[in-house]
Amino acid sequence: MSVFLEAFSTAFNLIVSLDTSLLEIVWLSIKISISSLIIASLFGFPIGALLAMKSFGGRALIITIFNSMMGMPPVVVGLVVYLMVSRSGPLGWLEILYTPYAMIIAQVILIFPIIVALSTQILEELHKEYEDIFKIFSVPPRTAVITYIFDSKDALLTIFLAGFGRAISEVGAVIIVGGNIDHATRVMTTTIALETSKGDLPLALALGIILLGLSLIVNLIATKIKSGTTGGING
Amino acid sequence: MLRFKYPIYLLLSFLIPSLTFGGEILLQSTTSTNNSGFYGYILPKFKDETGLSVKVVAVGTGQAIKNAENCDADILIVHAKKAEEKFVANGGGIKRYDLMYNDFVVVGPDADPAQIQQTKTISEALTYISRVQPSFISRGDNSGTHKKELELWGKVPISVKEYSGKWYKETGSGMGTTLNIAAELDAYTISDRATWLTFKNKKALRILFEGDPLLFNQYGVALVNPEKCPKTKTKKAKKFLNWLLSENGQSEIENYTVNGIQLFYPNAIK
Numbered sequence: 001m002s003v004f005l006e007a008f009s010t011a012f013n014l015i016v017s018l019d020t021s022l023l024e025i026v027w028l029s030i031k032i033s034i035s036s037l038i039i040a041s042l043f044g045f046p047i048g049a050l051l052a053m054k055s056f057g058g059r060a061l062i063i064t065i066f067n068s069m070m071g072m073p074p075v076v077v078g079l080v081v082y083l084m085v086s087r088s089g090p091l092g093w094l095e096i097l098y099t100p101y102a103m104i105i106a107q108v109i110l111i112f113p114i115i116v117a118l119s120t121q122i123l124e125e126l127h128k129e130y131e132d133i134f135k136i137f138s139v140p141p142r143t144a145v146i147t148y149i150f151d152s153k154d155a156l157l158t159i160f161l162a163g164f165g166r167a168i169s170e171v172g173a174v175i176i177v178g179g180n181i182d183h184a185t186r187v188m189t190t191t192i193a194l195e196t197s198k199g200d201l202p203l204a205l206a207l208g209i210i211l212l213g214l215s216l217i218v219n220l221i222a223t224k225i226k227s228g229t230t231g232g233i234n235g
Numbered sequence: 236m237l238r239f240k241y242p243i244y245l246l247l248s249f250l251i252p253s254l255t256f257g258g259e260i261l262l263q264s265t266t267s268t269n270n271s272g273f274y275g276y277i278l279p280k281f282k283d284e285t286g287l288s289v290k291v292v293a294v295g296t297g298q299a300i301k302n303a304e305n306c307d308a309d310i311l312i313v314h315a316k317k318a319e320e321k322f323v324a325n326g327g328g329i330k331r332y333d334l335m336y337n338d339f340v341v342v343g344p345d346a347d348p349a350q351i352q353q354t355k356t357i358s359e360a361l362t363y364i365s366r367v368q369p370s371f372i373s374r375g376d377n378s379g380t381h382k383k384e385l386e387l388w389g390k391v392p393i394s395v396k397e398y399s400g401k402w403y404k405e406t407g408s409g410m411g412t413t414l415n416i417a418a419e420l421d422a423y424t425i426s427d428r429a430t431w432l433t434f435k436n437k438k439a440l441r442i443l444f445e446g447d448p449l450l451f452n453q454y455g456v457a458l459v460n461p462e463k464c465p466k467t468k469t470k471k472a473k474k475f476l477n478w479l480l481s482e483n484g485q486s487e488i489e490n491y492t493v494n495g496i497q498l499f500y501p502n503a504i505k
Contacts, residue, residue: 087306087466095466097307098261098292179292182275184259197411198270199418199436 044115375405
């Protein structure tokens with residue numbers, strides 16, 4: 001039990017003292033995960049909307065593929081990205097292995113299917129509901145999509161959070177393509193893995209607590225945005 | 236649209252400064268050297284003298300060599316001489332040099348059920364373990380330590396492979412993870428001394444056997460071959476190599492201690 005107590009006091013001390021190496025690691029984690037989230041969303045939401053509203057051959061199969069890709073093991077994604085961006089791989093000329101770029105690519109591949117699959121599901125429901133009305137009033141597809149997005153913004157926010165959660169918490173992919181290099185590609189999860197391997201369990205757990213706190217803050221902000229757009233918590 | 240501006244600014248603020256990368260020397264090395272804080276000590280000294288920075292990727296020796304073969308390194312520091320020589324012979328590296336050494340130790344539970352503290356040689360110690368069959372944790376990851384361990388088991392008249400999953404447990408993990416498992420299972424394992432000394436979750440584990448010359452742990456250094464890997468920063472990496480082998484570099488290696496104990500002994504041939 002003393003490990004837990006020690007972990008909490010270590011976490012507290014790290015936060016209070018604003019440990020610079022910790023801040024660097026936390027900041028890099030946030031930057032990488034949010035960049036991945038933005039890129040994955042830019043491509044994921046339109047594809048999700050397309051899958052939700054258009055019917056074409058192979059649509060069901062594509063949806064099934066995206067659904068199952070949500071369960072991709074990060075370590076496999078990491079390995080594939082490594083083989084691609086290795087100096088001896090097809091994208092080796094980019095020279096991005098062991099940089100945050102490679103980590104973002106890996107995380108985009110991890111969260112993209114989540115964004116597509118979940119947004120398809122949500123927009124599909126709405127589309128079923130509104131399709132006939134929109135047809136009657138001959139609402140253009142563009143307006144329809146905007147209506148759907150506005151109508152389901154809370155659910156879409158939840159998708160963002162799911163994607164962010166996956167990105168910030170995974171270690172398997174970023175440790176392979178990032179290399180856990182100090183002051184370059186070391187993030188929260190790879191630091192936790194490193195400290196565990198050094199047998200410093202209280203420090204590892206303390207970092208885990210901070211990571212959890214970070215997730216909590218992001219979710220609180222999201223809840224705030226949600227309640228803000230619907231006119232206050234009570235409204 | 237205003238609301239979407241902020242994430243985009245965040246993205247840009249992140250991407251722009253990172254556009255200036257690629258100047259550093261890329262070193263593939265082992266967890267034993269990195270986790271003990273060795274590079275944290277020695278790399279700033281090198282930077283002070285030359286202005287060059289080194290990025291360290293710390294993995295098992297097997298994977299480090301594999302990564303270097305894929306050209307994902309400029310220089311390699313590992314501890315498995317035969318594998319290093321093979322790496323050079325296959326054209327992956329230019330030439331291999333002795334850099335420094337320390338030794339391996341056999342750690343196990345304080346109670347020492349196999350009574351290896353009474354033994355005089357490592358073969359005898361492992362023979363005792365193979366008779367009593369307490370849990371023995373193997374790295375099982377093709378690392379330098381794993382190769383060494385298998386070599387040592389080769390001197391014992393049993394084949395540990397037959398007991399894999401029984402008392403002989405292969406973790407396929409790094410030294411630290413393997414020590415965590417050994418501590419939890421009150422098991423024996425073989426560790427390099429640097430990792431052992433800096434490891435913090437020892438529980439009932441302690442050194443039960445050490446000192447046999449066969450436990451010698453030699454670290455070697457080699458430049459990645461630019462003929463095979465044209466993108467390597469050979470000039471810079473060569474400066475680093477020469478510095479490590481120079482009197483300055485060697486004495487810095489000697490100066491590095493953890494809790495007053497020297498972790499690596501320089502032995503480059505001048």
